Amino acid sequence: MQIKHLLSGLLALCLSFTEPANAQTDYIGTAAKVPAHPRILLLKGEEKAIQKTIAADNNWRKVHQAILTESDAIVNKPPIERIQIGRRLLDKSREAIRRIFFLSYAYRTTGQSVYQQRAEKEMLAIAAFSDWNPSHFLDVAEMTMAMAIGYDWLYDQLSPAARTAIKEAILKKGIEPSLDPKYNSWLKAEHNWNQVCNAGMTYGAMAIYEDLPELAKQVINRAIETIVLPMADYAPNGAYPEGYGYWGYGTSFNVMFISALDKLFGKDFGLSQKPGFLQTAGYLENMTGPSGKPFNYSDAGGGGGLQPAMFWFANKQKDPSLLWVEKSRLLNSQPPSLVGDRLLPAIMLWSAGTHMEKITAPTSAMWVGKGKNPVALMRTSWTDPAAIFVGMKGGSVSVNHAHMDIGSFVMEADGVRWAMDFGMQDYESLESKGIKLFGRTQDAQRWTVFRYTNLVHNTLTVNNQHQRVEGYAPITASSAAPSFMHAVTDISAVYKGALAKANRGIAIVNKAYVVVQDEVETLNEETTIRWTLLTPANVTITGNNQATLTKDGKKLLLEVAAPGKLTMKTWSTDPPNTYDAPNPGTILTGFEVTIPANTKATITVALKPGNAADKPTDKLPPLSNWKND
Template identity: 70%
Template sequence: MKLFHHLMNALAVLLLLTTSVAAQTGPITTNTKLPAHPRILLLGGEEATIRKTISADKTWEKMHQAILAESDNLLDKPPVERIQIGRRLLDKSREALRRIFFLSYAYRLSQQPKYLARAEKEMVAIAGFSDWNPSHFLDVAEMTMAMAIGYDWLHQNLSSTAKASIKEAILKKGLEPSMNPKHNSWLKVTHNWNQVCNAGMAYGALAIYEDQPELARNIINRAIETIVLPMKDYSPGGAYPEGYGYWGYGTSFNVMFNSAIEKAFGQDFGLNSQPGFLQTAGYLQNMTGPSGSSFNYSDAGTGGGLQPAMFWFANKLKDPSVLWVERSRLQNEEASRHVRDRLLPAIMIWSNGQSILNIPTPTEKVWAGAGSMPVALMRTSWTDPNAIYVGFKGGSASVNHAHMDIGSFVMEANGVRWAMDFGMQGYESLESKGIQLFGRTQDAQRWEVFRYTNRVHNTLTVNNELQRVAGKAPITGFSKAPAFMSATTDMSTVYEGSLAKANRGIAIVDQAYVVVRDELETMPQASTIRWTMLTPAQVKITGKNRAELTQNGKKMILQVQEPAQITMKTWSTDPPKDYDAPNPGTTLVGFEAKMPAQTKGALTVLLIPENAEKKATNKVHPLAHWPKSPLPGK
């Protein structure tokens, strides 16, 4: 075994030697200057800028105090231990990053020795781990970022023995494993792994740059050159393919990388101007409804949260209105609620003196973005808590972390989410039962998970069949007209073999109610179309084509305008298999419609908030007559 490790180390050294020439001609060269420690994100003396922000705004004072209070809570906790869960050490790496980032911030801003001592204790314990689990390299990436921040920010005050062990661990357990082809396939992928792993390795390289200059240059250059792969997925307009939850992961680490590179080298090497990247702030801003919950398609949690990276985007765009949702969270939620966010101290850096009270209301109420998972997001107001909100998606189940939810939507009115999405199920709960969760083929075991298929999303199921993984549904147009905010998608390839054509449109009409219209064409055989909507409301069928939904003392009517011959029904959301997560308090409501062979037909459903029934009398026009603007960038 020792011989094997020696051979692998020799291979890593050989790789470094063969790539050293490229390192001299990359963005970072031997002539590139680097600041002294601290050099990652916050240079020496820049604490004064944060102190000025804190003194000028009570909201930032509360956030600062919450970080210090949480750092105090960490003082008596034992360091994290190397306890692996399944194939992951990731929860330990994330907690290490949270602790070390918080404690390092607390020390730099307060100069109280207790925070330095506790951070050093944490890092020395982690340096002693046998490894940081390179077989699941996200674990290494986050652990390396944690250790790099602590080593860099506390560099002048760490004991010599601690400094030596931490530096050695960053090199041997972080950077060197990233040179092994067995562990670095993430360099070639276009999803969050690339963003997180490149960021973590770059932080490690920045931390020990003066001790390993050739290796550090090589790793930073490699990161600058390969992180553009996932950044291309924001093109053309900023829609992030992996959804809200993984935006908070992949994009935040991309911002951590860009911010650190720009701070250390005084330039961004073209990264910030990658098409669509800065525009993704508009996507994230519009992904949250008036209730505060996100449009949680794909593998995302059901809630929403403060996103520190949005402050970085606001600075780059010179547009503080993109912070409207963050403003609400900062003003209406206790600062202590946010201390589980391991990147929270970065918000104090990226806040850049922004007064929370001076964040203006956004002017646009409709946002649409193309790409591999296109979305349209619309609302009747940014300031009215009772506003109508609709999030609508096209896309493909072949995208990383995707569900079979093409054509699905969420809808809110009167402060209540009526049409919901289950979101993700915890990976370990499935992997521990032997489920191969990340296959993307039509017959992948992923599609045996109850929550992940079209049968429990707010879309169509044809002949009880799954959507086609290879299919792709573009957003074919959208409208910002206040009387008819709308978007349409062509889902035909998603139902290939089941339907000849399938188009869906969703509109907010007259600021009062929502229309969902499907226009379908059958194959040479008859089809049974099931229309479903998942809801947390209590459902009462009040007629063949009508249901009444009640929740939190509020009411909404679901009314099928066409076809006339349907029977409204509900379906259970009880998990069918022992590995499926429970779904208490939820119901599938909808109907089935039989369509003869080779015929065209339409399904038109109205979602009518209480007190709007008298307004829901307009004839719904065919989708061809809906106003359509092309998506930005197309």
């Protein structure tokens, strides 16, 4: 007992040196009482609600059974080994959450000891690791969350020796490194690292709360105090600056954090009411097109996936229509395909018995988000798989994980994604070749990566130059009018020094086709503008101002109206560097146009799917007349 108190005092003292003297507020309070184990996310006896959900809805029964079946498979696998890849142990930490969360869920919903015993074996193996790689603290955060869930959910069944070893590991390899300034710079981060690391440390603190209550409270108070930094980026109305892929990371862990706070203390200390946070569910839902593919700008993959956190948002907002895309993923996926998601068991906690038939389509066909990386997301229908969908963005190249994609867009029609985005390249594939991937300056090595510059995004390149890192492009107008749904972004700042002005408007006209209208003003020299569209389709140049795209038996006409000398083109997507990822089955198409010095010019591109190809393009007003709703 004396050793425990000595350690508690030592760590509390250490914490006091890592925090500014007057920075931390005691949100929890001295009178806080915490329940016995299990206390994280799912209290003792609350398994009954899950059993009720499973009994009432076959769809949830299938998900539950998929978790159990996967847990059976995990039982027969050897424990995770400490194998680091480059500077990351992260894949092992993520697999640890998946295994331990699944096994713990399986035990709590079935009572079968084989799951508890296998989870204990996994946790003891992880506890014996030399460390959890604090130099890349995401690894520590996710490993700590994994161990905390298993320790808490299986506490009464763990052997005394296992409890001691796991608790010691959570403390020494999880929480204690977070007190060291060498490893905790994420406390000041305004991006996903803050969300994930604070969540992981909080889970660790909650798990061992009764042993080290003062330390646990300080860690949790620290998290409540600092997680507001990245949460500020959801303001004003929910657009997540880091894009679809990192929404699934940062926001999901933010929800894991808030949900655990709410369960343990009966409140979330106002965090869920921060501007834009609850509205971010609308952003995530609208980011997916009819094909099921997301608008994967910035560092995101090209595929979409089930997002358990969306069920938390839908329940918080009492709006089942937020789950329209999630419903489709659940109903159209084989449940075993979902088990790669390490947070999947949380969906059974957050679904709250939501019946699929109560999930109806959203009423609005357009969603516009402001903030650091503003987006406009529009479609002609939520229920027609052949609907037109457009996602466009403004924003800044200097946002975390951003590409030089300001003004870029994706577009679908007839079930085909005609205008696409490569998205991210695997980090280790670049870092292992010596690429310093996360610089944000104009001359950063990041901009030597083929996929990351404006040259391969669906935007403009001026005089073969990169977009400016320091520029910002706001969305200046938008309308959800069905006959002319549109948005406009002022992209002038990212072409500073190359153009005097540049504005881009994108519209869905009469629910039939898409128009991209660029208005530019040149400086005092002749200027060449390259307009590109990245596509998986076959491309044929069919005229002086036309190209025809074909894919899967469907057709899209690309038709250009522009002043000056216009040359229709295609460009290969074979990458120039050995460290670049290959890009099979893709091509760039578009044109180059030369515009005289000191000239205002309008460039209009119509993207006409199917029967719309035979109809004339409507003459559109200047962007200054594209009004807000």
